[in-house]
Amino acid sequence: MRVLVGVKRVVDYAVKVRVAADKKAVDLANVKMSMNPFCEIAVEEAVRLKEAKKATEVIVVSIGPKAAAETIRTALAMGCDRGIHLTTDSRTDQELGPNSVAKLLAKIVEEESPDAIILGKQSIDGDFGCTGAMLAEHLKVPQCTFAASIDFDAKTVERETDTGTEVVSFPSLPAVFTADLRLNEPRYATLPNIMKAKKKKIDTKAADSLGVELNEGNTVLEVFEPPPREAGIFVDDVDGLVDKLKNEAGVL
Amino acid sequence: MLRIANKIPHRARRALSSTAHSPPASRFCDINDLNWQLHSVPSLITPFDDSMTMPILEAAENFVNAHGHLDPLFDVHESKFDPSKIGDKSSPTASPITLHPETKPLLDKYVAAGFTQMQDPEGMNLPYTLSCAVNAVTSSAFTSGVLGHWTLTQCAANLLAKHGSAELVSKYHVKLIDGSWTGTMALSETQAGSSLLEITTKATPSGTPGEYKIKGNKMWTSGADHGLYDNVIHMLLAKTENGISLFLVPKNLVNDDGSLGARNDYQINGVNHKMGCRGLANCYWSLGDESDGATGYLIGEEGKGLNCMFFMMNEMRIHVGIGAAVCGKRGLQESLTYAVDRVQGRRKQPNSPSKPIPIIEHNDVKRMLLQQKAYSEGGMMLCLFAASLSESTAKSDRLLLEVLTPLVKSWPSEWCLEANKWAIQVLGGYGFTRDFPLEQIYRDNRLNMIHEGTAGIQSLDLLGRKTMLADGAAFKLFLSRVGEACERHSSDPATGTLSAQLAFATEKLADTTLHLVTKMAKGEVDEALASSHEYLNAVGHVAVGWMWLEQAGAAASNPAFQESSFLQGKVLAAKFFYEHDLSKVPEVCSRLRNSVSVVNSTTASHLLH
Numbered sequence: 001m002r003v004l005v006g007v008k009r010v011v012d013y014a015v016k017v018r019v020a021a022d023k024k025a026v027d028l029a030n031v032k033m034s035m036n037p038f039c040e041i042a043v044e045e046a047v048r049l050k051e052a053k054k055a056t057e058v059i060v061v062s063i064g065p066k067a068a069a070e071t072i073r074t075a076l077a078m079g080c081d082r083g084i085h086l087t088t089d090s091r092t093d094q095e096l097g098p099n100s101v102a103k104l105l106a107k108i109v110e111e112e113s114p115d116a117i118i119l120g121k122q123s124i125d126g127d128f129g130c131t132g133a134m135l136a137e138h139l140k141v142p143q144c145t146f147a148a149s150i151d152f153d154a155k156t157v158e159r160e161t162d163t164g165t166e167v168v169s170f171p172s173l174p175a176v177f178t179a180d181l182r183l184n185e186p187r188y189a190t191l192p193n194i195m196k197a198k199k200k201k202i203d204t205k206a207a208d209s210l211g212v213e214l215n216e217g218n219t220v221l222e223v224f225e226p227p228p229r230e231a232g233i234f235v236d237d238v239d240g241l242v243d244k245l246k247n248e249a250g251v252l
Numbered sequence: 253m254l255r256i257a258n259k260i261p262h263r264a265r266r267a268l269s270s271t272a273h274s275p276p277a278s279r280f281c282d283i284n285d286l287n288w289q290l291h292s293v294p295s296l297i298t299p300f301d302d303s304m305t306m307p308i309l310e311a312a313e314n315f316v317n318a319h320g321h322l323d324p325l326f327d328v329h330e331s332k333f334d335p336s337k338i339g340d341k342s343s344p345t346a347s348p349i350t351l352h353p354e355t356k357p358l359l360d361k362y363v364a365a366g367f368t369q370m371q372d373p374e375g376m377n378l379p380y381t382l383s384c385a386v387n388a389v390t391s392s393a394f395t396s397g398v399l400g401h402w403t404l405t406q407c408a409a410n411l412l413a414k415h416g417s418a419e420l421v422s423k424y425h426v427k428l429i430d431g432s433w434t435g436t437m438a439l440s441e442t443q444a445g446s447s448l449l450e451i452t453t454k455a456t457p458s459g460t461p462g463e464y465k466i467k468g469n470k471m472w473t474s475g476a477d478h479g480l481y482d483n484v485i486h487m488l489l490a491k492t493e494n495g496i497s498l499f500l501v502p503k504n505l506v507n508d509d510g511s512l513g514a515r516n517d518y519q520i521n522g523v524n525h526k527m528g529c530r531g532l533a534n535c536y537w538s539l540g541d542e543s544d545g546a547t548g549y550l551i552g553e554e555g556k557g558l559n560c561m562f563f564m565m566n567e568m569r570i571h572v573g574i575g576a577a578v579c580g581k582r583g584l585q586e587s588l589t590y591a592v593d594r595v596q597g598r599r600k601q602p603n604s605p606s607k608p609i610p611i612i613e614h615n616d617v618k619r620m621l622l623q624q625k626a627y628s629e630g631g632m633m634l635c636l637f638a639a640s641l642s643e644s645t646a647k648s649d650r651l652l653l654e655v656l657t658p659l660v661k662s663w664p665s666e667w668c669l670e671a672n673k674w675a676i677q678v679l680g681g682y683g684f685t686r687d688f689p690l691e692q693i694y695r696d697n698r699l700n701m702i703h704e705g706t707a708g709i710q711s712l713d714l715l716g717r718k719t720m721l722a723d724g725a726a727f728k729l730f731l732s733r734v735g736e737a738c739e740r741h742s743s744d745p746a747t748g749t750l751s752a753q754l755a756f757a758t759e760k761l762a763d764t765t766l767h768l769v770t771k772m773a774k775g776e777v778d779e780a781l782a783s784s785h786e787y788l789n790a791v792g793h794v795a796v797g798w799m800w801l802e803q804a805g806a807a808a809s810n811p812a813f814q815e816s817s818f819l820q821g822k823v824l825a826a827k828f829f830y831e832h833d834l835s836k837v838p839e840v841c842s843r844l845r846n847s848v849s850v851v852n853s854t855t856a857s858h859l860l861h
Contacts, residue, residue: 070307188318189311191311191369191386192366192375193366194304195304195376198301
């Protein structure tokens with residue numbers, strides 16, 4: 001089995017983002033960027049398949065600016081075999097949306113014909129959570145989203161739902177899987193593997209050279225910070241609290 | 253799952269933070285600063301693929317972010333010593349010492365992440381300076397010294413590789429670098445600390461070539477036992493009839509096929525109850541109590557033990573300097589984290605809105621933060637510079653390193669402890685509690701003025717030996733390198749004043765050095781050396797002033813200077829150091845030159861009445 005993993009370079013989870021002066025986007029100047037946490041889980045799952053000798057090759061793909069090569073290197077240091085970098089100057093947090101990414105990935109899948117495609121369930125910048133599903137539709141293959149565990153022998157996936165998990169089966173490979181929080185705990189790359197990753201191959205090509213029309217169909221009008229939380233009030237007693245909940249909050 | 257689950261509330265907390273300032277990216281360390289120091293200051297560049305530096309430093313940062321929360325455990329739960337288990341030989345690991353149960357998993361993860369292989373010539377073979385920077389990151393979260401198990405092991409392995417016979421190397425070296433066994437340095441004895449010539453442990457040839465029987469005792473051996481790994485390999489000093497010699501003494505003897513044999517005849521008699529650095533048990537022990545001696549193997553030649561050992565000691569001295577600078581920087585990160593969140597007091601300016609402000613905006617708090625920055629980032633650069641010199645094969649670099657080694661050992665350990673004093677002060681009462689990590693960091697850092705040669709020993713080494721080394725050529729080289737730097741930065745308006753100040757201090761220092769050296773040559777050794785500690789600090793301030801001049805120069809000439817508060821902060825910290833610290837050097841030099849030492853005029857009876 002050959003596995004293709006998609007990874008995205010996003011603002012690091014720990015960064016407190018600021019709105020840019022023109023209110024059109026989040027300010028990315030001098031901000032720490034890292035691999036999207038859910039993509040880390042996808043990479044880990046693929047690497048574990050390789051280590052379990054179920055996968056023969058793991059290919060990592062990223063679409064993004066020149067610096068996204070660092071994100072690919074991180075995935076290579078975690079254990080992927082080779083990388084594909086589709087370069088673009090579009091902002092991947094808002095200009096290049098899920099459908100464009102899905103179409104680009106579909107092109108790569110057609111070229112590489114992997115048996116399994118594993119993505120994160122969503123990225124922590126755009127937070128759309130639909131790239132995986134769109135990719136499966138473009139490819140006309142089964143999709144198993146929000147995976148909490150994947151069993152390739154039994155062809156079943158345990159999926160996260162709002163009320164717990166459900167087990168679904170998929171008829172055949174190739175199929176698209178998206179990784180949820182509980183799928184695994186991703187590893188940190190070791191120092192020797194970081195050194196070795198330097199020697200692994202990354203194939204770089206321009207995203208707009210694939211003949212895909214990149215049109216999202218939506219436009220960002222304004223980006224603004226959430227309103228600051230207002231100060232609370234003290235109520236005199238339980239009756240006062242119940243009154244507020246009933247008459248002001250309307251939740252009772 | 254845990255890892256990402258930890259991330260999300262963390263992110264949410266940041267987003268809800270009500271103050272205008274973002275806290276530092278990590279409360280442990282600052283890899284951007286280390287990366288900048290390694291790449292922006294010309295003298296530190298070593299031949300290495302620059303694009304790899306940041307991923308490697310990030311790997312180290314990941315390690316401390318993932319495990320740094322454990323360190324207070326090692327501080328609170330000091331090692332336990334059970335006397336009933338002295339002499340327990342039931343297994344290779346059997347030991348009277350028990351460390352906190354999280355110790356071994358942490359040490360194993362450190363090995364698994366590859367940190368012990370950084371200097372392996374057959375493996376990663378990282379430049380020494382870069383491996384020092386990585387150590388600076390990993391140790392930032394572990395001031396309890398728990399990772400010292402591997403630092404000492406690394407030093408023991410390097411010592412063995414450099415001076416040991418091929419047979420000893422093949423038998424022991426691999427196990428020391430692959431994380432199977434640990435190593436120590438066993439020099440001191442109860443009656444012989446700073447003065448190793450007083451050691452009484454004796455080694456006599458056993459009859460087998462290279463093998464000796466050793467009888468005696470050792471004191472202050474860190475990691476002498478732990479019960480965690482199958483073997484402990486001591487690099488131990490003992491006297492033969494030809495003088496002090498170096499021996500390899502294993503806890504468990506090793507058979508020719510590499511399997512473990514009988515337990516060697518030594519016993520751990522107890523652990524020292526330390527003020528800090530409690531993650532590493534520090535032991536006193538005795539050899540040869542039950543037989544004609546513990547088995548040891550000669551490393552190098554008989555009588556050359558101290559020479560061999562000083563190879564390792566110099567490396568350890570750079571480690572101590574880095575450890576101290578790291579504690580200083582950690583204190584800064586912790587107090588910055590507090591100062592952006594703690595809202596207290598209002599602006600004193602007329603007409604400013606009377607809303608309480610985060611304390612980082614108060615001038616006296618800024619002073620305390622700048623002071624920490626000046627000491628810790630200046631101290632770190634001095635250590636990295638010394639590390640880069642030790643990589644060099646150029647004779648002049650080695651000579652310069654001779655002068656810098658006592659400074660690297662002593663300056664950060666004294667002044668970054670001072671930095672920690674101000675870190676505690678920023679937190680006020682909270683800084684004095686165990687709910688915040690600063691009191692632990694202060695206690696842990698306090699060791700650095702003491703071990704691997706006390707501040708006093710370093711000052712005697714500097715004034716009594718290094719000033720006259722190679723007929724004074726080493727010290728002249730130091731002065732001329734500082735002078736060159738002053739020259740180089742004199743024309744830039746941002747650093748011109750700093751250059752002039754440093755040149756003036758250096759001139760005064762040269763003059764005073766000549767005076768003190770002449771005094772010693774005339775036989776007034778006690779009078780001259782009475783000022784050695786003040787002299788050490790004066791030279792240290794000039795050396796760190798030099799490092800700050802290099803940093804300020806690199807920052808000011810960077811095209812991004814106008815937009816970068818990081819680069820502007822470097823120049824401001826340099827200016828602060830010059831105003832508050834370097835400015836004292838000319839005055840101290842004049843006094844050392846012109847007055848008779850009060851210390852030398854004081855006798856023991858003046859102090860005892």
